[in-house]
Amino acid sequence: VVDEKIAIHNNTVKVMTNDPPFKWQLWNLNNYMRFNTQWSYDSGISVQTELGQMPFEISHGTNTVGLPGDYTPPGRFVRLFFFKQFAQINTPPTSTADAITLATALINDVHIPKGVVAHNEPKGDLASDYTQWASLK
Numbered sequence: 001v002v003d004e005k006i007a008i009h010n011n012t013v014k015v016m017t018n019d020p021p022f023k024w025q026l027w028n029l030n031n032y033m034r035f036n037t038q039w040s041y042d043s044g045i046s047v048q049t050e051l052g053q054m055p056f057e058i059s060h061g062t063n064t065v066g067l068p069g070d071y072t073p074p075g076r077f078v079r080l081f082f083f084k085q086f087a088q089i090n091t092p093p094t095s096t097a098d099a100i101t102l103a104t105a106l107i108n109d110v111h112i113p114k115g116v117v118a119h120n121e122p123k124g125d126l127a128s129d130y131t132q133w134a135s136l137k
Helices: 022-032 073-090 096-110
Strands: 047-049 052-054
Touching: 022 073, 073 096
Parallel strands: none
Antiparallel strands: 047 052
């Protein structure tokens, strides 16, 4: 519901949100265009140092550095979109079991544990936000 009207979207990104509105979430993905599914072997600006070529990627997962890790709705939307895309591009599920494993891992990554998000006591919110349930379809 946006401006008291039901909003229906062609959700080609296959990630849902409740707030901010869906179109805002889609536009926000543009802020993360530099992320890559591949290992970056050379930054193009490396120089030889007494320790060897610097900078270089020192560990796995560096292609995700800078993705939001917080529990805000925009942070979870961006993280879920990119992780889903990366997984489907690099190792697409080849069986129902693979698909269920991937879907469960993705949902668990954006699951908010009870008590982690602070409540807004001045506004009368006495309980924090948390994931009450999740569904795989």
